[in-house]
Amino acid sequence: MTMRLVSAELVESRQILPGQWIQSFNAPELAAGSRAGQFVHVRTGDYSGLVLRRPFSINTADPATGIITLHFRTVGRGTEWLTRAREGDRLDMLGPLGRPFEVDPRSRHLLLIAGGLGMAGIRMLADEAVRDGRQVVVLFGAQSAAHVYPSSLLPDEVEYVVATDDGSLGHHGFVTELVTQYEAWADQAFACGPHAMLKRLAALAAGRRERLGVAKLGRKRGGGKQDPLGSTSARRKAFLQVSMEQTMGCAVGACLGCTVIGVDGPQRVCREGPVFAAEEIAWESIA
Amino acid sequence: MKAKRTIITFGDMRVGKDSNRSKRTPTVRKDKTAIIPVDRFPALPGDRPRVETGSAAVADLGAPAAARPSMAEREALDRVDLSVELAPTRGLRLANPIMVASGTFGYGVEYGEVVDVQRIGAICCKGTTLRPRAGNAPPRVTETPGGMLNSIGLQNPGVDAVIEKYGPVWQGWKVPVIVNIAGESIEDYVEVARRLDGVPGVAGIELNISCPNVGKGGLQFAIDRDAARAVTAAVRRATDLPLLVKLSPNVADVRPIAKAIEEAGADAITAINTLSGLAVSPDRTRALLGNTFGGLSGPAIKPVALRIVYEVAQVVSIPIVAIGGITNLGDVLDFFACGAVAVQVGTAIFADPELPVRLGEELAAECVRRGLTSYGPLVGTALPKRAGASSAKGAEYRP
Ligand SMILES: Cc1cc2nc3c(=O)[nH]c(=O)nc-3n(C[C@H](O)[C@H](O)[C@H](O)COP(=O)(O)OP(=O)(O)OC[C@H]3O[C@@H](n4cnc5c(N)ncnc54)[C@H](O)[C@@H]3O)c2cc1C
Ligand SMILES: Cc1cc2nc3c(=O)[nH]c(=O)nc-3n(C[C@H](O)[C@H](O)[C@H](O)COP(=O)(O)O)c2cc1C
Ligand code: FES
Numbered sequence: 001m002t003m004r005l006v007s008a009e010l011v012e013s014r015q016i017l018p019g020q021w022i023q024s025f026n027a028p029e030l031a032a033g034s035r036a037g038q039f040v041h042v043r044t045g046d047y048s049g050l051v052l053r054r055p056f057s058i059n060t061a062d063p064a065t066g067i068i069t070l071h072f073r074t075v076g077r078g079t080e081w082l083t084r085a086r087e088g089d090r091l092d093m094l095g096p097l098g099r100p101f102e103v104d105p106r107s108r109h110l111l112l113i114a115g116g117l118g119m120a121g122i123r124m125l126a127d128e129a130v131r132d133g134r135q136v137v138v139l140f141g142a143q144s145a146a147h148v149y150p151s152s153l154l155p156d157e158v159e160y161v162v163a164t165d166d167g168s169l170g171h172h173g174f175v176t177e178l179v180t181q182y183e184a185w186a187d188q189a190f191a192c193g194p195h196a197m198l199k200r201l202a203a204l205a206a207g208r209r210e211r212l213g214v215a216k217l218g219r220k221r222g223g224g225k226q227d228p229l230g231s232t233s234a235r236r237k238a239f240l241q242v243s244m245e246q247t248m249g250c251a252v253g254a255c256l257g258c259t260v261i262g263v264d265g266p267q268r269v270c271r272e273g274p275v276f277a278a279e280e281i282a283w284e285s286i287a
Numbered sequence: 288m289k290a291k292r293t294i295i296t297f298g299d300m301r302v303g304k305d306s307n308r309s310k311r312t313p314t315v316r317k318d319k320t321a322i323i324p325v326d327r328f329p330a331l332p333g334d335r336p337r338v339e340t341g342s343a344a345v346a347d348l349g350a351p352a353a354a355r356p357s358m359a360e361r362e363a364l365d366r367v368d369l370s371v372e373l374a375p376t377r378g379l380r381l382a383n384p385i386m387v388a389s390g391t392f393g394y395g396v397e398y399g400e401v402v403d404v405q406r407i408g409a410i411c412c413k414g415t416t417l418r419p420r421a422g423n424a425p426p427r428v429t430e431t432p433g434g435m436l437n438s439i440g441l442q443n444p445g446v447d448a449v450i451e452k453y454g455p456v457w458q459g460w461k462v463p464v465i466v467n468i469a470g471e472s473i474e475d476y477v478e479v480a481r482r483l484d485g486v487p488g489v490a491g492i493e494l495n496i497s498c499p500n501v502g503k504g505g506l507q508f509a510i511d512r513d514a515a516r517a518v519t520a521a522v523r524r525a526t527d528l529p530l531l532v533k534l535s536p537n538v539a540d541v542r543p544i545a546k547a548i549e550e551a552g553a554d555a556i557t558a559i560n561t562l563s564g565l566a567v568s569p570d571r572t573r574a575l576l577g578n579t580f581g582g583l584s585g586p587a588i589k590p591v592a593l594r595i596v597y598e599v600a601q602v603v604s605i606p607i608v609a610i611g612g613i614t615n616l617g618d619v620l621d622f623f624a625c626g627a628v629a630v631q632v633g634t635a636i637f638a639d640p641e642l643p644v645r646l647g648e649e650l651a652a653e654c655v656r657r658g659l660t661s662y663g664p665l666v667g668t669a670l671p672k673r674a675g676a677s678s679a680k681g682a683e684y685r686p
Binding site: 002003004005043049050051052053094246247248249250251252253254255256257258259260261265266271285 | 390391392393397398399400401413421422424425426427428429430432433434435437439442585586634635636637638639640641
């Protein structure tokens, strides 16, 4: 669906974790036309103070009910303002924006990896994958048990594995440490979270084939022409796709404000992304 | 299309007649031919679903309710002519004076169906250079109170790629597209202008002179009167395209620079570019932006832009296009009052992409409300009445 300006009515707002909220909006156009990985650019109130919209992943979208949800953490004035919105308030959303995750139709086992609020970036992919009959494992990392995304908010069909930095729940350590246990099982992996986590995952993904000794999924090297980097077909064949973040101005590709450095030069997170195949990103540029 | 159109022009001033007329009041005259045939109000406000904004959601500052106008209102709106000529000798006619600012509207295509670009007065595209530029290190934008900082670093694919990719698109548009150009030397600017000359779909050039002049030790063209004069004159010789030159606010006194640009043959002056600024990273260990410094834009800079337009209006007689923090019709009228004949909307587009088109509609409605058929009488109303006395007054105001 092409992007549009949508007036989304808040129907439910609840705090799911300390400082973390899920808000449901009645926005049939967005619910019907969005795909996992895409986002909306939300206008905040009081234009005299806050001049930019705020980008949020579409956490879930249900075409049947016309409801989309956003999952966010309060980190500043924009997100605090959002928490004060009341049922019936209408928010001005621009969306759906960006390119979605691309699942290879042959992939049966999907590994979804989220760090903290990164859950919002991959949450909808779990729904899509379950709907399409794929098996899903969600690996989730957080500081401590108090910050762990409630399993009740995930589809029953997914296997949910948690890591906490302090060991208060699940694996004691980083979520990236769980990945090697699943890399043989997984046909593809999709991740969203802090850039340092994504960088680590990209390094793991790059070494995966050697560790497993498996042939590359997709066309053989040399046979036929390669899909251009960044194309939908190339992404579909990538083992790891990551959802990147960058501060944004326009969110439609007009201002060039949201770039990350790719191997082919600057890439707009709002337009070429937010989802990229791991091999598109110049990871050495990311701290 | 009516046979008789009212256009705002500076023709009288150009030929030196009517010298006792208030300098900034544009002459309103009747003209038979429209240079660019434009259907004004091809769609009525309300034809497209408007975003309803909840009480808390958006303060739609000063926006009148956009109900579908009645027959009589429609006729009154039709009698209002918002067209303006920005380059009287070369021809750069806008159907309305609300333009979009360089760098905030890409190449006119990015907002897709969200904005009906044909209803914008003119589009200034992203700064274009001779060779492709990758731009600055991220992050490149951050919000600041009432504004934002950007340090894009003139990322663009180079003039040839711009012509190839967007020329054919622009050619099919009735909205004039003005290519904003930048360079590191006079030769760069001249070469970019040459390549744009005669390209179908390019209606004019806006010189972004807020760039370091590498040959002159990196001193910006915009802050050096002689460099500003030289680059303007050189580009003037290189092209017959209407030429706008964009002032930087980062100077002690902008008036001699504006004057030099006028003398060097610019058709119009646009003001202002962003103000140099800085933001600190959350952990306070470095500057936030990858490029350290950034350009401040948005409502926060409007008073600075107003001051500069007010000053420049008193020293030049070519048209002035105002830019800086415009978010509503009141802002547009403020800039008109200070002597601008057209405006550009920049940062506000990010929050409110429909704003430029809506401002055109609102300006027409404002004219009707005031019983005007053009906005000419709204221009220059806040300027000092006696010529001459003004400049000295401006000079007092140096902090
Ligand atoms: C594609 C994308 C999807 C996102 N999805 C989610 C999500 O689902 N849930 C969630 O909680 N957060 C998400 N974010 C981050 C979210 O946009 C920021 O947390 C939010 O803008 C902060 O706004 P604020 O006014 O509360 O904070 P501010 O006080 O403005 O800033 C706090 C922090 O947020 C960052 N930030 C501010 N403005 C922006 C901006 N325009 N774009 C990106 N970062 C910004 C700043 O760099 C700063 O570190 C996403 C960001 C992107 C780019
Ligand atoms: C993201 C961004 C990019 C910009 N890029 C350019 C540019 O390439 N060339 C230029 O002359 N001005 C550029 N500008 C300046 C604007 O055209 C305008 O002069 C300035 O933003 C002030 O107007 P505003 O307050 O309405 O945004 C840019 C501004 C922004 C915010
Ligand atoms: S935010 Fe403007 S180009 Fe991505």
